[in-house]
Amino acid sequence: MEEKHIAEIISIDGLEILAEPKEKATIQVGTLLKTTKINNLIFLVLDDLYINMIPGGSHESYGIPEEKLQEEYPHVNDYLRYLIKIYPLAEFDKEHYFPFTKSPVMNALLYEVKFEETKKIFDNIFVMLELARIDSNRFPKRNKAIIGLLKNYLSEFDKDERSERLKELILELSTAFRKDYASLMEIVRGVKG
Amino acid sequence: MEKELSNYIGYITSGSFGEGLTFKLNTYVNPENIRIGDFVVVEGKNMDYLCVVDDIRLKVTTDEVFFDPPVDEDVDDGIEKLAVSSFVYNEISIFPYLSLPKDPNSYGTTVKTLPTHFSKVRSVKSTDFRRIIPEKNAFYIGTPLTSKEKLYIDLEKLSMRNSGLFGITGSGKSFFARIIFAGLIKNKISTLLIFDMHNEHGRSIRSESGKIDSLASLFSESVKIFDVSKSSKDANTYIEIAYEDVEPEDVVLVSDILQFSPKSEETLEIVSRRRKDWLKFLLDEYPNVKDKKEVSDELAVNLESLDALSRHLQKLKNLKFLKETSSRDSIKSIIENLKNGISVVVQFSGDYKDDRLTYYFVSNIITRRIFNEFSNLTEDTQKNRVVIAIEEAHKFLSKQYQANNVFGRIAREMRKFNVTLFIIDQRPSEIDPEVLSQIGTRLVMELKDENDINAVFQGASHTKRLVKILSTLEQKQALVFGYAVPLPLPINVRSYDEEFIDEMKEVKTTKSVKDDIY
Numbered sequence: 001m002e003e004k005h006i007a008e009i010i011s012i013d014g015l016e017i018l019a020e021p022k023e024k025a026t027i028q029v030g031t032l033l034k035t036t037k038i039n040n041l042i043f044l045v046l047d048d049l050y051i052n053m054i055p056g057g058s059h060e061s062y063g064i065p066e067e068k069l070q071e072e073y074p075h076v077n078d079y080l081r082y083l084i085k086i087y088p089l090a091e092f093d094k095e096h097y098f099p100f101t102k103s104p105v106m107n108a109l110l111y112e113v114k115f116e117e118t119k120k121i122f123d124n125i126f127v128m129l130e131l132a133r134i135d136s137n138r139f140p141k142r143n144k145a146i147i148g149l150l151k152n153y154l155s156e157f158d159k160d161e162r163s164e165r166l167k168e169l170i171l172e173l174s175t176a177f178r179k180d181y182a183s184l185m186e187i188v189r190g191v192k193g
Numbered sequence: 194m195e196k197e198l199s200n201y202i203g204y205i206t207s208g209s210f211g212e213g214l215t216f217k218l219n220t221y222v223n224p225e226n227i228r229i230g231d232f233v234v235v236e237g238k239n240m241d242y243l244c245v246v247d248d249i250r251l252k253v254t255t256d257e258v259f260f261d262p263p264v265d266e267d268v269d270d271g272i273e274k275l276a277v278s279s280f281v282y283n284e285i286s287i288f289p290y291l292s293l294p295k296d297p298n299s300y301g302t303t304v305k306t307l308p309t310h311f312s313k314v315r316s317v318k319s320t321d322f323r324r325i326i327p328e329k330n331a332f333y334i335g336t337p338l339t340s341k342e343k344l345y346i347d348l349e350k351l352s353m354r355n356s357g358l359f360g361i362t363g364s365g366k367s368f369f370a371r372i373i374f375a376g377l378i379k380n381k382i383s384t385l386l387i388f389d390m391h392n393e394h395g396r397s398i399r400s401e402s403g404k405i406d407s408l409a410s411l412f413s414e415s416v417k418i419f420d421v422s423k424s425s426k427d428a429n430t431y432i433e434i435a436y437e438d439v440e441p442e443d444v445v446l447v448s449d450i451l452q453f454s455p456k457s458e459e460t461l462e463i464v465s466r467r468r469k470d471w472l473k474f475l476l477d478e479y480p481n482v483k484d485k486k487e488v489s490d491e492l493a494v495n496l497e498s499l500d501a502l503s504r505h506l507q508k509l510k511n512l513k514f515l516k517e518t519s520s521r522d523s524i525k526s527i528i529e530n531l532k533n534g535i536s537v538v539v540q541f542s543g544d545y546k547d548d549r550l551t552y553y554f555v556s557n558i559i560t561r562r563i564f565n566e567f568s569n570l571t572e573d574t575q576k577n578r579v580v581i582a583i584e585e586a587h588k589f590l591s592k593q594y595q596a597n598n599v600f601g602r603i604a605r606e607m608r609k610f611n612v613t614l615f616i617i618d619q620r621p622s623e624i625d626p627e628v629l630s631q632i633g634t635r636l637v638m639e640l641k642d643e644n645d646i647n648a649v650f651q652g653a654s655h656t657k658r659l660v661k662i663l664s665t666l667e668q669k670q671a672l673v674f675g676y677a678v679p680l681p682l683p684i685n686v687r688s689y690d691e692e693f694i695d696e697m698k699e700v701k702t703t704k705s706v707k708d709d710i711y
Contacts, residue, residue, distance in 0.1 A: 163270070170275045171220075178279040181257040188276040192269055 005109035007033065007084060012106060016138075017043070018051075018083045019110055027084050029141055030148020032113035032121070039102045040093065042113065042121060043086035044131070044149060046139045050080045086110070087139065089130050090121060097124045115156045122153065122169070128176035136183060143183050147190035154191070166192065202227075203285065205235060205312045213247060213288035213658075214307070216314045224249055224283040230338050230662040230672070230683030232317040233287055237308035240294050243301060243321060244287035245681060247658050254280050287314075288658055290680030293324055300324050301679060319343060325679055332376040334369075335684035338670060344684050346634075348376050351677035352383040352580050354633025355604050357616040359649050364638035365669040367393045368689045370582065370617055371408065373636075375697050378412050378536055383578040385416075385536040385615075386527070386563065388556040390584045392546060394538045395427045409538060411697050416536045419527055421514045421555055422543030430526060432539070434512075434558055435519035436472045441465045442598065443557045444506070446589070450550045451505045456498040463494050464502070473517055476510055479503045511544075512551060524562045531563070534577050553588055561599040567610050578611040586616035587623035604628045622648040633676035638686075639666050655681070 006025060011018035021027050031045045059069040062076075069076055091100040097120065113121070121127055131149075136142045150169060154162050170188060177184035202222045208214035214235065218224060227249060235242040253259070258280050263273030289308075291301035301324050319342040323331075331345035351373070358373075360366045371394060377383050387394050387408075394408045395418055409416045409427065420428035441461050444451070448458060465471040480503060482488050489496040509515060527537050539559065545551040560581060567579065581603065583589060589600040604614050605628070616632065618624065622644035630652045637649050646663060650656040653674060662683050663672050674681035687693060 166272065167275060170272055171278065174276050174279040178254065181255055181277075181280055182261070184276055185261055185263075185273070188273060192272045 003111055005111050007110040009035075009086075009104055009106060009108045009110065010083070012104060015087060017086050017088070017104060019043075019086050020081060020083050024082055026082075028148060030145045030150075030152060032089075032118060032149065033086060033110040034092075034113050034117075035104060035108040035110060038105050038108060040091060041088050041100055041102065041104055042090040042092065042097070043104075043110065044089050044134075044145055045084050046087050046134070046145045047085035047141045049083055049085065051083055052080055085139065087134055090124065090127060097121055097127070099126050099130060115153075118153055118156075125172060128169075128172040132173075132176040132180065132183075136180075143186050143190070146187050150187070150191045200315045201313045202233070202316060203314045205308055205310055205314065206284070207310075208307050210307065213286055214242075214244065216285050216287065218283040218285055220278045220282070222283075224251070224285075226339070227285065228339055229665045231340075232321075232337050233285075233314050234293070234317050234321055235287070235289065235308045236313045236315065237306075238312075240292045240306070241321075242289040242304060242308055243291040243293055243317070243325070243680065244289045245658075245662070245683070246285055247288050247661065248286040250284045250286070252282050252284050254282075285314075288655065291325065293321060297324075300327055303679075316340070317342065332380065333687060334372060334376075334673070335671070335682075335686045338665075338683050338685060344682050346373075346376075346673060346682075347677045348373070348380060348382045351634045352377060352578055352613060354608060354676050355614045355616065355628075355631050356634040356636070356675070356677070357586075357618070357621070357629075357632045357649070358636040358638070359616075359618055359621045359640060359645070360638025360671070361619050361641055363668065364640075365671075365686055366617055366619070366638055367391070368669070369636060369638065369671060369686045370615075371689055372687060372693065373615070374408055374536075374582065375411060375693075377580060378408065378415055379697050381534070383580045383613075384531050384534050385538075385580050385582060386531060386559075387536070387538045387582040388552065388559075388584065389538050389540050390547065390552045392540055392542055395425075395540050395542075406694050408536070411694060412536070415534065416538060417530050418538045418540055419523065420540040420542050421512075421545050421551060422541070423513075424543035425540060427542075428540060430523055432514050432523045432555065433519040433521065434515050434524070434555065435522075436470070436476075436515070436517050438519075438524065438558050438562065439472050439515070440558075440561065441471070443554055443561075444509075446557050446598065447550050447553050450553075451508055453505055454498070454501045456495065457502045457505060460494050460498040460502045464492055464499070467492050472506075472509075475503045475506050477517070480507070508550065509554075512554070513544075514555075524559050527559060528563055528566050531579050532577065549585070549588075552585070556583060557589065557599060560603070563612070564599045564603055564607065567612050568607065570610065578613070580613050580615050582615040582617065584617045586614075586618040587620045590616070590624045590628045592625045601625065601628060604631045619645075621645050624648065626651055634673070634678070635675050637663060637666075637672045637674075638670065639668060 007019040007021045009017060009019045027045055029045050029048060033043045035041045059066045062073060064072060088100045090097045091102060131146050134142045154166055157165055173184060203216040203218045205214055205216050227246060229246055231246040233244050235244055258277060263277050266274055289304045292304050293301050322342050322344055326345045326347045330347045330349045332348045333343045334346045335344050336342060358366055358370055374385055377385060409418050417429045418427050419430050419432050421432045423431050445458055468474050486496055489499045530537050541552055589598055603612055629648060635649055640646050646660060650659055659681055669686050671686050672681060672683050
């Protein structure tokens, strides 16, 4: 049975890549997604946001809290789009994962990355280096995304294995984030908590 | 060094000939398991380098660590500490003393090259230590400070030049000395003359674990005991010294114990110049002289000074072994034994035990005779190498006395006659620097006084490094450096226990030196 996509890339501006989840589904920051058709790329969801297609159509414009906007002015939703910001982490072929070289293409469909595949991705030390390379000034939720990613991944292991795997990941993170102590400690404390 | 998960403990990050090498300690190695003076091997491309740990530094890559330090291990199972492993690290300074060729059958040579960046550093294996000294000369003296491999000294080289064993009381000097003495005798490297002030090398000694055979028991065929006291049951021969054997310098050496007045030395010199029988005169005749003024005038000395000198010398009359004439020449007998390859322990038992006057007086007299005898021998006639072991050496070799003293002359001149000194002392700073500079091999145990520490390293290279190692030594540990070892060896001195004694008792024909090592 063919796997169903869960989002679609709708905007590419260098590494600012936006995708729209299918049927307004919510996709958590820190989720891994992949494209499989034209280019085989793994992405990390770094942010989720609403983009207003009509200038002035925001809750601030209406002078009400965000949660009241839909209730009081339901038509506004027709002009608001829920999008996710994604960042390429890796490329893959039938056997290997490696640092990405190709750019994603417009309207590429994004699929969920299952746990078994996530395990294989994490077997590659470069993944941690790619995570550390993400510019946290351009993507302020980077650290939260990494925390989400690692927590989700670790939650799939049983207790003993989780503890071992956590230590391995922390060591890899320590090397990757050796120039950013504050971020490292934020991530480590987020993951172990 | 405690064995870790892997034999490799780090990799080289920098280095120079002057400053030595630096390596980064692997994250999993606890720096508390490494101490100053430990040995490590750097595996270079063309050769390995045997190095000694000089310094250990805790480093950080950023000060941010201090503002937000990781929580304690017991809070989170060490997760945060693990995370900071790229920000904190341990840097170890080591100094390469010996190059070890890749061929495992070759011995170490002087370091003339440096290993490359990232050369791996590992703990030392026993096979590395076996390559320090050629096996036929190697004698096992102890183990590294934090491991159990065997370390060796070249006793042949040790006995070829003067050597010194220094350390405070209770540091373990006597046991270490006995191990060296046993090695010299067992391997027939030299004949020993030991002035045994505290009766530690006679028939038997008492250790914490009980009674243990000493040198004379271990090597009954090749060690003889001479004693100044007839109360000794261990002695083979009792020492008698005739007045004519005594020289003014023997008396001057103990002038402080005899409580000489400032004029006494000068008076002694004049009297000894004018009267051949000066000692008999001062001890026996002068006290009974009726007209002392006439005698003092005759000798051209001050009457009061002569009175005082004679009075002070009367203490020598308590030495029962000192006789006007001796029926047998016991010093000659000592010399004959030494010439025949029999080691001699001169004991001071009974009333003379720990008596400094007797010890200095007798040692000086015997040694002067030996000096005169051996310095007249040609290289052909003097076959045996003789090592003279003296305790409280600073007394004989102080700046004040050594210039004219026989021990000072032996230290400076007698190597060519195959006679060397083995100095045992706790105050090396009081030994004349000129004599210290003649010491080829130094075995240094715990020392506290800064002057003593500076003195033992006089003339040594890498002094700062060695001082650092010495400052970490405890009881029964020693730093051995100089002619008999190609690199400084910080060691736990092996025990003088039953195992050692059994080893010494083994007959050489059934077990070669080679077997001692392998």
